[in-house]
Amino acid sequence: MFVSEVKIRVRYGETDRMGYVYYGNYAEYFEVARVEALRELGMNYKDMEDSGIMLPVYTFNVKYMKPAFYDDMLTVKTSIKKIPMTRIAFSHEIYNEKGELLNTGEVTLVFIDIKTNKPISAPENFLEKMKKYF
Amino acid sequence: MFVSEVKIRVRYGETDRMGYVYYGNYAEYFEVARVEALRELGMNYKDMEDSGIMLPVYTFNVKYMKPAFYDDMLTVKTSIKKIPMTRIAFSHEIYNEKGELLNTGEVTLVFIDIKTNKPISAPENFLEKMKKYF
Amino acid sequence: MFVSEVKIRVRYGETDRMGYVYYGNYAEYFEVARVEALRELGMNYKDMEDSGIMLPVYTFNVKYMKPAFYDDMLTVKTSIKKIPMTRIAFSHEIYNEKGELLNTGEVTLVFIDIKTNKPISAPENFLEKMKKYF
Amino acid sequence: MFVSEVKIRVRYGETDRMGYVYYGNYAEYFEVARVEALRELGMNYKDMEDSGIMLPVYTFNVKYMKPAFYDDMLTVKTSIKKIPMTRIAFSHEIYNEKGELLNTGEVTLVFIDIKTNKPISAPENFLEKMKKYF
Numbered sequence: 001m002f003v004s005e006v007k008i009r010v011r012y013g014e015t016d017r018m019g020y021v022y023y024g025n026y027a028e029y030f031e032v033a034r035v036e037a038l039r040e041l042g043m044n045y046k047d048m049e050d051s052g053i054m055l056p057v058y059t060f061n062v063k064y065m066k067p068a069f070y071d072d073m074l075t076v077k078t079s080i081k082k083i084p085m086t087r088i089a090f091s092h093e094i095y096n097e098k099g100e101l102l103n104t105g106e107v108t109l110v111f112i113d114i115k116t117n118k119p120i121s122a123p124e125n126f127l128e129k130m131k132k133y134f
Numbered sequence: 135m136f137v138s139e140v141k142i143r144v145r146y147g148e149t150d151r152m153g154y155v156y157y158g159n160y161a162e163y164f165e166v167a168r169v170e171a172l173r174e175l176g177m178n179y180k181d182m183e184d185s186g187i188m189l190p191v192y193t194f195n196v197k198y199m200k201p202a203f204y205d206d207m208l209t210v211k212t213s214i215k216k217i218p219m220t221r222i223a224f225s226h227e228i229y230n231e232k233g234e235l236l237n238t239g240e241v242t243l244v245f246i247d248i249k250t251n252k253p254i255s256a257p258e259n260f261l262e263k264m265k266k267y268f
Numbered sequence: 269m270f271v272s273e274v275k276i277r278v279r280y281g282e283t284d285r286m287g288y289v290y291y292g293n294y295a296e297y298f299e300v301a302r303v304e305a306l307r308e309l310g311m312n313y314k315d316m317e318d319s320g321i322m323l324p325v326y327t328f329n330v331k332y333m334k335p336a337f338y339d340d341m342l343t344v345k346t347s348i349k350k351i352p353m354t355r356i357a358f359s360h361e362i363y364n365e366k367g368e369l370l371n372t373g374e375v376t377l378v379f380i381d382i383k384t385n386k387p388i389s390a391p392e393n394f395l396e397k398m399k400k401y402f
Numbered sequence: 403m404f405v406s407e408v409k410i411r412v413r414y415g416e417t418d419r420m421g422y423v424y425y426g427n428y429a430e431y432f433e434v435a436r437v438e439a440l441r442e443l444g445m446n447y448k449d450m451e452d453s454g455i456m457l458p459v460y461t462f463n464v465k466y467m468k469p470a471f472y473d474d475m476l477t478v479k480t481s482i483k484k485i486p487m488t489r490i491a492f493s494h495e496i497y498n499e500k501g502e503l504l505n506t507g508e509v510t511l512v513f514i515d516i517k518t519n520k521p522i523s524a525p526e527n528f529l530e531k532m533k534k535y536f
């Protein structure tokens with residue numbers, strides 16, 4: 001299993017009139033966490049996309065327990081629990097500064113060849129870098 | 135069962151560099167669809183919130199089959215399949231102009247008393263308006 | 269001069285914890301208004317972009333007089349006051365349902381050839397369609 | 403004059419189908435830069451708002467010279483050039499990693515008493531902290 005953490009501070013525009021972070025904005029927090037997790041693994045998502053492989057989201061599931069508020073410094077914990085095949089699954093947990101678990105998210109993405117627009121297996125160099133964690 | 139439909143045109147800023155609607159932006163489309171479904175039922179979400187009851191999202195699940203693109207005129211179908219208790223569940227399906235199903239979403243929200251911050255039952259006038267559909 | 273109007277309803281996620289529409293979100297309202305103004309003129313911005321001409325924003329100026337709130341049905345008035353050359357300027361005014369002027373915006377965009385990434389003159393068919401208003 | 407700098411990495415969802423950061427999203431970058439500038443001065447915007455003073459945006463002007471792209475690590479330079487009275491003006495410059503100036507922004511905000519909803523002078527403790535820079 002590979003686990004990583006990233007800090008994200010809540011921006012004003014991400015809150016709504018309830019004073020909470022709008023429920024749809026966590027998608028971006030999870031995405032930042034995924035990209036930083038990959039960077040920690042030695043992979044750059046942008047380079048992968050530029051090389052012809054994209055990773056569109058296939059499923060996205062969130063369970064919201066507590067709200068995040070403006071200016072909160074959140075910690076997003078990201079785990080990759082299984083070696084990816086044609087799909088890769090990220091599990092996220094978001095905590096506030098008091099250590100309270102605010103929500104959990106699961107995001108599955110599919111490796112797609114940009115030219116053919118068809119699913120492909122995770123690239124070799126990607127799998128190579130993940131091996132030591134599994 | 136109550137079913138309603140709303141049209142939403144994809145805005146430029148909602149697309150990403152893949153050319154797709156960014157996966158997190160569907161949260162807003164679903165929310166627009168929910169609010170319009172309630173309006174069709176004779177209820178105004180804003181009034182409900184101003185009267186002291188809010189509906190934060192508890193669970194949010196999406197499955198993405200096909201992308202939506204810039205300027206697409208989408209149809210969001212929204213169903214309420216069960217009389218709400220302390221929670222209300224909305225099922226959404228998004229179609230493009232060719233009638234292709236792009237994704238499906240399930241959103242569960244909780245009735246919360248703003249003063250006590252505790253879950254409560256769906257308000258009487260709300261249930262009254264829904265009765266004839268069930 | 270060409271003038272057009274479009275209605276936009278404020279979405280929940282577009283408000284912030286002040287209860288106002290977040291100041292940056294008007295950029296999207298103005299963009300919707302521009303695209304609909306062009307559609308009214310018989311031009312489709314997406315087709316133009318697909319044909320190799322894009323219109324990135326060069327300057328963007330807003331003056332906020334009054335806030336817009338959740339669920340407000342706004343009217344965005346858009347004027348093109350001058351025949352475009354290599355640039356096109358849109359003037360916007362946003363009104364709420366009471367007819368109050370909430371803010372004014374000026375957006376200048378540049379015609380760019382996507383292949384060369386250089387500014388070009390407004391396309392002939394575009395100018396043709398605008399002629400009768402000037 | 404007070405000057406501060408903050409780094410912001412471009413998120414995937416902030417790009418548009420042109421591959422550029424969507425022009426409206428810079429509003430959020432500027433806001434992050436303002437809040438961090440204030441924090442550096444020893445002021446917490448959230449605390450100020452919680453204490454009854456808010457700072458809605460009055461004018462917002464941007465000039466876009468070059469685009470920012472996905473995953474770019476941007477530097478936002480923020481200057482306060484004048485001691486604030488009832489208004490405070492922030493001047494922003496955004497640079498990419500190559501040191502290219504991408505755009506400049508000017509944002510003016512008004513000190514508002516939340517209870518009376520009327521403009522007020524900048525709070526004393528705020529002015530106190532700014533004094534040494536002017």
